[in-house]
Amino acid sequence: MDDLLAGLNPAQREAVTTVEGPILALAGPGSGKTRALTHRIAYLIRAGRVAPWQIVAVTFTNKAAREMRSRLEVMLSEPQVNRLAVGTFHALCARWLRHDVAVMGQYDRNFVIFDTSDQQAVIKRALRDLELDEKRWKPGPIHYLISKAKNDLVLPDKFPMRTYEEEIAGRVYERYQQILVENNAMDFDDLLLITHRLFNRYETVLEKYQQQYRHVLVDEFQDTNMVQYELTKMLAAGYGNIFVVGDLDQSIYSWRGADYRNVLRFREDYPDHKLIRLSQNYRSTETILTAAQHVIRQNRHRLENELFTERGQGPKICIVEAYNEWEEAKFVADEIERLQLEQAISPGEVAVMYRINAQSRILEETFVSRSMPYLLVRGTRFYERKEIKDALAYLRLIHNPEDSISLGRIINVPARAIGQKTINDLERWAFELSITPWQAIQQLVTDDEVGQPGADDGDAPSGKLAAVAAAPFKTRARLALVEFGRMMNLLINAKSKMSLPDLFDLTLARSGYKNFVNDHTPEGDERWENLLELRRVAEEFGSLEGDEALALFLERVALVSDVDALVEEGAATAMLTLHTAKGLEFPVVFMVGMEEGIFPHSRSFHDAEQMEEERRLAYVGMTRAKDRLYLTRAFRRSNYGFEELTLPSTFLADIPANLIDEVSRRQRVRSAVEYGVDRPVQSGSGWKQAATSSPTTAATGYTIGDAVYHQKFGEGTVISVEREGNEEYVQVAFPNQGIKKLATSYAPLARR
DNA sequence: AATGTGTTCTTTTTT
């Protein structure tokens, strides 16, 4: 047992060995909480006489789950580790639902998980069904409201209707949910919500899990939402052994429904809990840790947890201003090469982090043009490719033929003479018969076999006396549908008779997709390569029985996250958003785009809570660095195609001057001739001063006719003013430069 | 049905 406790500090040891009751571990960045968590699990099994299958551990990502498993394999035996329930809330819920959802009567166990684009498609269909203006109502914002409601356990009948938008969203919500049920499909939120309902309404099911899981462990507790909190509570209600780890300062997912107050709620709901503070940071140098602490300290809503490190001072933090985003990327690349040469630091030890994905493009192009190795950490990107989505749509349809979204996606891909008109006819006909489009196709197939009694050959049914149920297809369209139906039936029958990779091959061959892709162009080759890559994922499930393999494969594929793509110990520099960086660490970290409007993002300016979250995100980013931290900024940057001057991020102002590298502060990277000619209104005396005069607080409330001054376009006149939420947009006429639309919170614009 | 042209939106962050 000693090997489990060796090398742990007293707080970690307490977290590992306190077996009974509710425990809240406040774990600062780099404080070895993953270590505490894994050792605790091993300890429970080896010392606490708990069976592996009696433990459920919730991680934030699949990657974290995988890592926890592999760490545990060192301490336990492999079969033991296999019996542990380790995964994200979404993955665990999917598994429980697969098992028990049938009792609810609404879904069967072959339900599919709709990804973001499927969800958008459902919203669009709901809008169409409700005859709402698809131009006016955008799927994105509507889905955002629906998702928020689901995360807060709000059902359609309780949906708030305070604004017109909410009223619309409420109506869409209801139809949206109906469509999901009709398709035997769930979105990400449903995985949690339906599990919650299952546990709530079917006591025997809940009791089964409550009795099974004697220990419930949850990582990243500050990023749980309402449903997740309730699920945790329900599961732990059996034995009361609930262990949660979190850090309020690292809560960065409120926009996804996460609520850091769940940590505070926990303290109230379990008054006899034990509180453990993990305060020693094993990751970062003192310089980095102190700087990060100075940034996070500005927040009001926090639970103070003073951290310390014994790693020593280390190099100072470099704050670098480049001329524009290209120069910024060039600086990053140059510096990585320099570190490799002078400090023997491998590019694989470096990460470049940014606030928004769009920032990656310029970095990528820079790295490509210099042939520098990099890894763009965006695991979901692969699954956004057309050929991958098409292939998956076929497989999903085989798994769950009621999935009309997938059906619509591939019914005519590759082209098989089923045009838009035929599809419309099919949908209308199915609607009239109150069956799904898939069932309608099946009807056509059956009719065809018995000599088309219901089908109307030749001319379309024109007479008013024609039965409602008469199929409205001409021969050619009908035959095309019948052929498609037969092809799919063949694949569905094959499903349980062969391994998943074989089914994969058969599907691509019989559907004609293989030939469709293999068109002997370079793009075709690339698409085929991608399909082979997908097949490799399928091979991992090759040993399982056909049905089960397909279910697990589709589940895996639906729940991949961005970090999942990150392979350890690579030789390539990682490029990732600050959000995906959570939980990771790198010897060298570059945070690029440290500018007002980018980071903190302009969408957060209006709300103090959101600004605090931006700050937490800065804290998360900075504390990813072990040894070296670079904060870079572009003096001017192009947005939406036009260039604007920037101001340094307010976060830079909170870093004490004595922690900043003098050289980096003075020698700003410059190369363009114009540089210095049109400096923004800031005295050159340092970051602090510049950052405090953020443009966000600059004049708003313009009126038509105002004379204004823009730093790039010069003098102009306001010709229109409009408000969108909290943003104010003005159109300004500039002599000789035309009319520009500007966001007043963003543009360097002032009244004259 | 496949290609071309124009228009509109995009930029938070993701399971």
Add this chain to the structure above:
DNA sequence: AGAACACATT
């Protein structure tokens, strides 16, 4: 500036 989408043309 680019992508995604809609519409129009062959």
